Amino acid sequence: MALPLNYSLRNALVRWRSTIATVLGIALVVFVFVLLQSLAAGIEKSSSNTGDPRNIMVVRKGSTAESASLISRQTLTEIRYFEEIARNENGEPIISADVLVLASLPRRDGSGEANVLLRGVTARGLELRPQVKISEGRWFEAGKREIVVSAKLAKRFANFDIGQSFKTGSATFTVVGWLEGGGSAFDSECWLDADECLSTFERDMYSSFLIQPSDEGAGEKLIARIEADRRFKLKAEKEVEYYRKQTMTAAPIKWLGGFLAVMMSVGAVFAAMNTMYAAVGARTREIGTLRVLGFRRRSVVAALLLEGGLLALVGGVLGCAIAFYWNGYTTATMGMETFSEIVFEFRVTPKLVVEGLVFAFIVGLIGTLFPAIRAARLPVILALKSI
Amino acid sequence: MSANIVTIRSLSKIYQQGDINVTALDKISLDIASGEFLSLMGPSGSGKSTLLHIIAGIDRPTKGECRVQGIDVAKLNESQLADWRNQNVGFVFQTFNLIPVLTAYENVELPLLLTRMNRAERRKQVETALEIVGLADRAKHLPKQLSGGQEQRVAIARALVTDPALVVADEPTGNLDSHSAQEVLGVLRTLSHDAGKTVIMVTHDPKAAAFGSRQIHLEKGELSK
Amino acid sequence: MNLPSFILKNALRNKRRALLSVLSVAMSLFLLVTLQVALRELTNPINDEGSSLRIIVRNKVSLAQPLPARQLQTLDRIPGIVAVTPFSFYGGLYKGDEKFTSFAQFAIDPQRALPLISDAKGVTKEQLDAWSADRTSCILGKMTADRYGLKVGDRMQFTGQIYPCDLELKIAGIYYGTADDRNLMFHQKYLDELLGNPGTVGTWWLLAASIAEAPLVTDRINKTFANTSAEVRAESERAFVLGFVSMWANIKTLIGGISIVVVFALILVTVSTMSMAIRERFRELAILKAIGFKRRELFVLILAESFGLAMFGALIGAGGAWVLFNNINIQKMTSGMFLMFEVTPQMLGLAFAVAALLGLLSAVLPMINVARISVVQGLKTLD
Numbered sequence: 001m002a003l004p005l006n007y008s009l010r011n012a013l014v015r016w017r018s019t020i021a022t023v024l025g026i027a028l029v030v031f032v033f034v035l036l037q038s039l040a041a042g043i044e045k046s047s048s049n050t051g052d053p054r055n056i057m058v059v060r061k062g063s064t065a066e067s068a069s070l071i072s073r074q075t076l077t078e079i080r081y082f083e084e085i086a087r088n089e090n091g092e093p094i095i096s097a098d099v100l101v102l103a104s105l106p107r108r109d110g111s112g113e114a115n116v117l118l119r120g121v122t123a124r125g126l127e128l129r130p131q132v133k134i135s136e137g138r139w140f141e142a143g144k145r146e147i148v149v150s151a152k153l154a155k156r157f158a159n160f161d162i163g164q165s166f167k168t169g170s171a172t173f174t175v176v177g178w179l180e181g182g183g184s185a186f187d188s189e190c191w192l193d194a195d196e197c198l199s200t201f202e203r204d205m206y207s208s209f210l211i212q213p214s215d216e217g218a219g220e221k222l223i224a225r226i227e228a229d230r231r232f233k234l235k236a237e238k239e240v241e242y243y244r245k246q247t248m249t250a251a252p253i254k255w256l257g258g259f260l261a262v263m264m265s266v267g268a269v270f271a272a273m274n275t276m277y278a279a280v281g282a283r284t285r286e287i288g289t290l291r292v293l294g295f296r297r298r299s300v301v302a303a304l305l306l307e308g309g310l311l312a313l314v315g316g317v318l319g320c321a322i323a324f325y326w327n328g329y330t331t332a333t334m335g336m337e338t339f340s341e342i343v344f345e346f347r348v349t350p351k352l353v354v355e356g357l358v359f360a361f362i363v364g365l366i367g368t369l370f371p372a373i374r375a376a377r378l379p380v381i382l383a384l385k386s387i
Numbered sequence: 388m389s390a391n392i393v394t395i396r397s398l399s400k401i402y403q404q405g406d407i408n409v410t411a412l413d414k415i416s417l418d419i420a421s422g423e424f425l426s427l428m429g430p431s432g433s434g435k436s437t438l439l440h441i442i443a444g445i446d447r448p449t450k451g452e453c454r455v456q457g458i459d460v461a462k463l464n465e466s467q468l469a470d471w472r473n474q475n476v477g478f479v480f481q482t483f484n485l486i487p488v489l490t491a492y493e494n495v496e497l498p499l500l501l502t503r504m505n506r507a508e509r510r511k512q513v514e515t516a517l518e519i520v521g522l523a524d525r526a527k528h529l530p531k532q533l534s535g536g537q538e539q540r541v542a543i544a545r546a547l548v549t550d551p552a553l554v555v556a557d558e559p560t561g562n563l564d565s566h567s568a569q570e571v572l573g574v575l576r577t578l579s580h581d582a583g584k585t586v587i588m589v590t591h592d593p594k595a596a597a598f599g600s601r602q603i604h605l606e607k608g609e610l611s612k
Numbered sequence: 613m614n615l616p617s618f619i620l621k622n623a624l625r626n627k628r629r630a631l632l633s634v635l636s637v638a639m640s641l642f643l644l645v646t647l648q649v650a651l652r653e654l655t656n657p658i659n660d661e662g663s664s665l666r667i668i669v670r671n672k673v674s675l676a677q678p679l680p681a682r683q684l685q686t687l688d689r690i691p692g693i694v695a696v697t698p699f700s701f702y703g704g705l706y707k708g709d710e711k712f713t714s715f716a717q718f719a720i721d722p723q724r725a726l727p728l729i730s731d732a733k734g735v736t737k738e739q740l741d742a743w744s745a746d747r748t749s750c751i752l753g754k755m756t757a758d759r760y761g762l763k764v765g766d767r768m769q770f771t772g773q774i775y776p777c778d779l780e781l782k783i784a785g786i787y788y789g790t791a792d793d794r795n796l797m798f799h800q801k802y803l804d805e806l807l808g809n810p811g812t813v814g815t816w817w818l819l820a821a822s823i824a825e826a827p828l829v830t831d832r833i834n835k836t837f838a839n840t841s842a843e844v845r846a847e848s849e850r851a852f853v854l855g856f857v858s859m860w861a862n863i864k865t866l867i868g869g870i871s872i873v874v875v876f877a878l879i880l881v882t883v884s885t886m887s888m889a890i891r892e893r894f895r896e897l898a899i900l901k902a903i904g905f906k907r908r909e910l911f912v913l914i915l916a917e918s919f920g921l922a923m924f925g926a927l928i929g930a931g932g933a934w935v936l937f938n939n940i941n942i943q944k945m946t947s948g949m950f951l952m953f954e955v956t957p958q959m960l961g962l963a964f965a966v967a968a969l970l971g972l973l974s975a976v977l978p979m980i981n982v983a984r985i986s987v988v989q990g991l992k993t994l995d
Contacts, residue, residue, distance in 0.1 A: 021884030028877035032870055039866070060776055062705070067676070068774045102676040104845075112858040115674050169673050170841060201677060202841065233776070248712070253863075263643045264874060270636035271881035274629055278888055331866075334859040339676065341859070445902050445987035466906050473904020480991070484899045488621045498903045500615055545903075 008307040011279065018275045023315040025271055026360050029264040030319025034348060034356040036257030038323060039331070040250040041352060042344040047246045050184035051239035055128055056219055058209040058226060061233045065246070065337035067100040067117060070205040075232055082225065084218035085211055088127075096125035099197040100207040102340055103168040106158045116153060117189045117340040118168075120197025128210050132186045137162045137177030142193040145171050149190040151178035152330060152343040169200040185243060188335070188342040210239060248336035265363050272367025276308055280375040287375050297376040304372035305365060312364020316357040323356070324348045392552060392585050393419035393442055398451035400437050400608075411437040413608040414451065421552070424579035424586045426599030433605040435589045436557055442587060443476050443555045444468050456552060473501050477546025477584075479556035479575075483538040485530040485545075491517070492526040495544045502549070516544040519582070520574050536567025543574055547584065554578060556588040560595050572598040619916045626889065630921060633885055637925025637970065638932065640878035641963045645933040647871045648959045655857045655864055663791065663850040664823050666728060667830055668699070669816035670852075672843040675701075676774075678812035680842050681804075690832050692825040693818050697724040698800040700814030704770030704779055706760075715756045715794040717770065717779070719803040720817065728819050729797070735785035739764070743784035747805070750781040750798035754788040762786075768796070777806040816844075879970055882925075886918045886974035897982055898990025911979050919971030926967035930960050 012019050051057075058079075063069035076097050079085075085093040099120035104113045119125075126132070126139070140146035154160035154175075165174040173192065181187035198204065213219035219238070226236040280287070287300055327348040335342035400412040411434040419425055429435045440446035441453055444460045452459055455475065463471055485494045495516055499509045517523045520540035530538055539559060546554050556575060560568035576598050578584040588599060596602050604611045624630050669687075671677035678700075687696045700719040705712075722744045735743075735751055743749050752762065762768070762783060770779040781798050800813060820826035826848055833846035847855070857864075890897075897910055905913075934955040 018884050018888050021880050025877050025881035028873055028880075032873055036870075062771045062773055062776075062778075064711075064773050068703075070776050102674040104672070104674040112855060114859045115676075169677075201673060256867075260643070260647075260870065260874075263639065263646075264877065267636045267639040267643070267878065268881070270632045270639065271885055274632045274636070274885040275888070277629065277632075278885075278892070282892075331862045333863040339859075440988050443902075466908075469901070469904050469906040472902065478899075478902050480899070484895070486896060486899075488625045489618070493618075497618075497900075500618070501904050501909070549904075 005306070008303050008310060011283070012307055012311055018278070019311060022272055022275050022311050023318065025268050026312050026315030026363055027318035027322065029261065029268045029363070030316045030356045030360050031322045032264060033257055033261035033359060034320055034323035034352050035326060035346070036253055036260065037352050037355070038327065038346045038348045039344075040254040040257065041349055042331075042347040043250040043253070043342070044247055045347050046183055046185055046187065046342070046344045047243045048240075049182065050131075050186065050243040052128070052130075053238060053240050054212060054216075054219065055239040056211040056213055056222055056236055057239040057242040058211065058234050058236045059207070059242075061235045063235075064248075066098070066208040067102060067338045067340070069100075069207050071097075071207065071209065071234065072205055075234070076206060076209070079209065079211075079226065079232075082222060084213050084222040084225065086214040086218075092124075094124055094128065094212040096122055096128050096210045097194065097206040098125055098208050098210065099194050099201075099203055101169075101197060101201045101203070102338075105166060105168065108156055108158045108160070110158075114157075114334070115338075115340040116157065117338050118147075118197065119189050119191050120194035121191055122194050125194070125210065128212060129186065131182045131184055132191075133180050133182070134177045135180040137175075140176055140192055142196065145173050145196065146176045147173040147190055147192040148177040148179050149175055150187050150343070151180055152187045153190065153341065154178055155330075156332060156341065156343070170202075171196070171200040183345065185246070185342070187344075188332075188338075188340065246335075246337050249333065249342065261359065265359070268363050269367045272308060272312070272364060273370060276304065276368045276371035277374070279307075280304065280371045283375075284378060287378065288380050291380045301372045301376045304375060305368050308364045308368025308372075309361055310364075312360045312362075312367070313357065315364075316360025319360065320348070320353045320356050324353075390421060391418045392421040392423075392456055393417070393587075394454045395442075396452050398438075398441065398453055399449050400434070400441065400446070401449045410608050412441075412448070415608075415610055417603070417610065419585060419587065421585055422579055422583050424576060424598070424600040425588065426596035426602045427587065427589045427605060428591060428593070428596050428602055429605035429611075430591065434608040435605045438605065439555050439557055439587060439589050443478065443553070444472050473498055474549060475551050475553055477543075477549065477551045477554040479539070479542050479546050479554065479559045481558035481561040483530070483535070483542045483562070485538055485541060487530050489529075490526065491522060491528050491530070491533065491541045491544075494530070494541055495548050497545065498549050512548050512550075513544075516548040517541075519547065519577070520544045534567065535563050536570050539563060539567070539571045540574060543571070543578075547578065547582075552585060554584050554586045556586065558590055559588060560590065560592060568592075568595065615912075616916075619913060619920065622893075622913065623917045623920055629885070629889055633882060633889070633921050634925045634928065636885075637878065637882055637922055637967065638927075638929035640874060640882075641926050641929030641967060642933045643874055643929075644871060644878075644966065645930050645955060645959050645963050646937075647867060647874065648962065649933070649937060649953050649955055651864070651867050651871070652956070652959075653953060654860060654867075661823065662731065663853075664826055664848050665820050666849040667818045667820055667826065667833075667846055668849055668852045669818065669833055669844050669846040671815075672845045675815070678810075678814060679816065679844065681811045681813050683816065683837065683842070683844075686836060687816060687818065687833070690829065690836060692821050692829040692832070694821050695724055695727040696816055696818035697721045697728065698813035698815075699817035700800060700803060701774070702770070702772065702779065702798075702803065703774040704772050707769040707771070708760075713770075715753065715796060717750075717796040717798065719800040719814070720797050721800050722797070725797070725817070728817060729787070729790065731790050732787035733789040735787045739785035746782065746784065747799045747802045748780065748782055749784035750796050751785040751787055752783050752796045753790070753793035754786050755793045756796065757783070757786045775803065775807060777803070779803075779806070875966055879966075879973060882922070882970055883974040883977075886921060886970075887977045890914055890917070890975075890978035891981070894978075894981070894985075894990055898985070898987050901982075901987045901990065907983055910982050911975075914978050914982070915971070915975040918974040919968070922967040922971035922974070923964070926964050930955075930963035930967075933963075934960060 059066055059069040080093050085095055087093055101118045102115045103118050105116050106113050135151050140148050149160045159166040162175050165172050213222050223236045226234050326346040329346045332341050332343045395417040397414040397416055398412055399414055402409040402411055427435045441448050447461050492513055495513045496509055517526055520543050522540055559571055572595055575586050579586045590596050671679050697720045702717040702719055704717055743751055764783050766783050768781050772778055820829045830846040837844045937953045937955050
């Protein structure tokens with residue numbers, strides 16, 4: 001015969017002071033866990049959100065990121081006319097040779113400088129990335145020293161408002177538009193004309209190629225062909241694959257989240273155990289009475305476990321709720337691949353919420369298990385004698 | 388006979404219980420002589436414990452005065468009262484109230500920690516007190532290793548270790564079997580007879596009350612005689 | 613018996629609870645110290661005198677933008693500079709490492725760099741000469757050498773992640789005693805050769821004549837190259853590292869914030885359990901009061917107990933962190949992500965201050981109750 005749920009519930013409410021402390025303690029543990037994981041999830045999400053599954057990305061073999069890759073102009077002229085590459089109505093191959101440059105620019109709040117990733121692109125580059133849209137202003141015009149900055153970066157860097165201008169390299173650029181990358185990695189970039197980018201920063205090499213193959217099969221062939229050519233030393237892969245692998249920034253955050261969660265939960269288990277031992281101690285006589293009335297040991301254990309589990313679950317829900325407050329909140333750090341400022345959002349995913357709740361429940365159960373077993377082991381007579 | 392140690396004049400105690408005023412003591416006057424063993428009797432709620440608490444200085448009267456050894460206890464502040472209790476009053480409770488983590492010896496020694504006595508002086512006092520209650524051989528035992536009667540005798544030793552003039556006992560036999568109760572009451576009687584202490588005992592057991600040299604009945608906050 | 617031993621007996625009355633309380637305090641303070649150590653490691657720049665003397669000159673655009681090699685002649689003429697060398701971060705992947713190589717490889721000019729690496733010990737005169745003479749050789753920090761089990765004469769292969777060339781280097785010497793004993797130094801000339809002499813370097817690394825001179829030198833350099841095709845940013849090594857730290861942006865704040873949450877959670881839970889331990893003895897406190905203990909003395913009893921437990925927890929937690937981080941090879945454990953992992957006296961101070969606050973707070977609630985409730989009530993409450 002099981003004890004009613006109300007029994008567990010009311011007992012928790014009677015000790016409301018320590019109940020609140022335990023619930024809040026567990027809530028904070030879950031909060032830290034979910035928040036950090038949501039940060040990692042946000043970084044991963046912005047990577048996995050990026051790119052078109054049809055496109056092929058080409059970088060130098062050995063480079064961890066586009067921004068650290070160099071490809072000669074000669075390579076472009078050779079690859080350009082590969083028959084696997086799709087062509088537009090004018091018969092031009094759909095290939096975008098991009099130039100990526102890191103520019104150290106002052107922050108809006110005056111707290112020093114940070115690197116911003118500038119991408120020099122051509123008209124093809126814009127066509128190949130339809131997920132990038134202008135949210136305000138207009139696209140840049142070639143030859144006019146104009147630049148389009150990410151709307152999200154604009155909030156973080158000085159002189160990024162439309163109409164303002166900033167100097168980098170040998171040129172002064174005027175901001176003519178804000179771009180919106182739809183939660184992709186492009187939200188952390190500024191775009192300008194590729195040729196202008198080459199001349200301003202005295203570069204004679206491209207960073208990466210983005211290619212649209214004529215069809216699926218051609219894509220596979222193109223990858224094989226580029227990789228096999230010893231002259232190029234290039235790495236070709238699907239654009240989405242490339243971005244999906246850009247997770248170096250998320251890894252240490254995930255690790256930190258896990259580490260903190262484990263350490264804090266050990267502390268929380270100790271505290272929960274303390275609370276439940278005290279609860280059992282104070283109820284010795286009551287538990288004895290229940291046993292006399294005919295409740296089995298396992299009913300007593302179950303009721304206590306339920307009590308601990310319930311408390312923890314409430315804590316878990318609360319922790320997730322606090323973390324959810326930050327859901328969608330935009331934040332930034334230095335990307336480990338690009339060494340530039342990457343902007344992303346906290347993402348409290350359903351998976352994280354479930355993980356947080358399960359985590360809390362386990363903390364509650366472990367914290368309650370030993371006190372519950374102790375309660376069940378108390379001889380009935382002793383329980384009744386206890387004052 | 389010696390002078391009165393306690394003089395009580397039209398003493399009243401009114402409790403606030405929600406919106407209702409409960410009169411626990413109603414204009415009581417009473418004299419207790421030095422060396423007396425007074426039994427305070429009466430049913431539950433008659434005010435006997437309240438009276439005891441006021442005499443012992445752990446509760447304050449609403450009106451009237453209670454002088455112990457000529458001192459108006461109600462006029463002392465919290466801190467003075469604590470010192471006064473430490474020096475003049477010994478307590479014995481129904482539930483013994485020994486500190487479970489301390490040995491019998493250490494429990495008895497507890498009130499002496501508040502005095503200026505050195506270790507050797509304390510030892511002498513504690514041993515004497517344990518001697519009086521007949522438990523010198525149990526000094527090293529923890530409360531849970533003692534029987535109820537023994538626990539209560541340790542509590543009595545603790546009450547008299549500071550050599551107070553007054554020993555108050557609230558239902559000291561309430562939690563004891565009749566044999567242990569006899570022992571405890573015997574000790575209390577010895578205290579008043581041989582050591583000259585004034586003992587005031589609250590009880591509702593007529594057999595226990597019979598040990599006293601005088602018995603007083605309280606009914607609804609008044610002395611009924 | 614005396615009062616201290618009475619307090620001790622009280623604290624240990626419920627040994628399991630005392631242990632759990634101490635452990636949860638210890639655990640949380642351990643965590644606090646660990647976070648502080650990690651945060652310091654991420655954000656605190658090297659702070660020796662040398663880091664103010666050494667100057668790094670990078671392209672004003674960003675660190676990733678190269679500088680023209682011809683700037684060297686101009687730099688040589690600027691007064692106040694003792695030594696100047698090319699300093700290019702090669703950033704290669706060491707053969708065998710999977711994704712990430714934790715030590716840096718810098719291309720320099722060994723002759724010119726000598727005054728800058730004068731604090732490096734363990735490299736003999738002959739080894740230095742051999743290094744200078746052999747374009748394909750390098751000197752390696754002892755930490756890295758130990759980690760990979762490398763010795764003088766061994767060869768190391770790298771895949772270029774930033775530069776489009778691979779490297780094979782012979783170890784000419786192994787040094788220690790610098791601020792960062794992980795790095796590898798090789799010839800800029802060799803790098804130039806592999807790249808086909810592009811006429812660029814990563815950055816310039818130079819030594820100012822004195823600390824007073826250093827800011828003047830950086831000023832002169834910045835002015836000299838202003839309005840040229842490659843404008844520069846010269847700053848002390850210290851300022852350079854600080855600038856790098858500022859790029860971590862919100863992550864710093866986040867870790868700081870989490871430290872606060874951890875401390876708060878700890879205070880909450882511990883205060884609750886420790887107050888509970890005292891609340892359960894309410895009746896005993898009332899008896900002590902009846903016996904003649906004054907409020908002040910009871911406060912001392914309560915405070916000493918919770919204070920003692922909290923301090924003991926701090927001793928285990930913060931002290932444990934101190935002992936642990938002093939004795940483990942953190943570099944090995946985190947594959948070189950963390951270097952020193954040093955627990956500073958300030959951190960220990962913080963941990964103990966938090967513990968003191970904890971002890972105080974857990975005593976406050978029971979103390980208020982003790983002060984408020986009379987003996988008679990105290991005796992009744994738990995009857």
